[in-house]
Amino acid sequence: MRHWPLTQLTLTTPDLVLRVPDDDQLDELAQVAADGVVSPGAVYFPQPWASGTPEQTAHNVLQNHWWARGDWREDNWRLLLAVLHDGQVIGQQNLSARDFRITREARTGFWLGRRFQGHGFGTQMRAAALHLAFTCLVADRVTSTSYADNIASRRICEKFDYEPNGIRRLAVGERLAEAHEAVLTAERWRAHRQLTTLILGFDECRHMFGMPLAPGPVDVVLHV
């Protein structure tokens, strides 16, 4: 899409492609969510967007994407990427920030359909988001929140050498939930990064993140 250059952004890891979904992919993503994301009774998110009926869950996904696009501003953006494995949509990776030009801090979130969990995809998704944040956007810090129940998400923070950044208590419905905050600095990421990510199309959309024009073309970023 010419006038929404985020659609040209593509992040590729060894097994995955991450991109802003077109309408068919967004519909597929909604179906993946409707088929199930969270284990019954577990608290993984502050809002129970994936705990209603399949139809409610699918609508939540669609409306969240439309809202994120409609509400996009250079100083308050939410990048919601569909994650594809062998051409099939399997989940979503988020990267968001408010006043990034000043704070240099971004935040990640992610989910996979239940049948795609536990295969190492979440690790690759986080690696791709961190690469975009630290290499293309030149972030100082990236944060993550994992609820106490969510061992996989907390383990992924450990794998990337995040530091604990406090525990918040909040009510999720009628339940007390403990949110484990974690932060990764650019220095720690540089010391520990290990997965390959190829990023294409960033130059076309860098202004949408409030980034100044690049001195030269930097739309291909590759590290091993």
Ligand SMILES: CC(C)(COP(=O)(O)OP(=O)(O)OC[C@H]1O[C@@H](n2cnc3c(N)ncnc32)[C@H](O)[C@@H]1OP(=O)(O)O)[C@@H](O)C(=O)NCCC(=O)NCCS
């Ligand atoms: C969180 C999520 C995206 C992680 O993706 P994933 O592909 O399942 O995770 P990975 O397979 O890449 O890695 C998970 C790590 O946690 C470990 N892990 C997972 N469950 C575990 C458990 N019950 N006990 C111990 N370790 C566990 C895995 O062994 C792996 O660590 P390793 O590579 O050292 O072996 C995915 O599980 C998911 O979508 N969960 C539901 C939604 C959600 O929780 N979203 C995040 C909200 S913060």
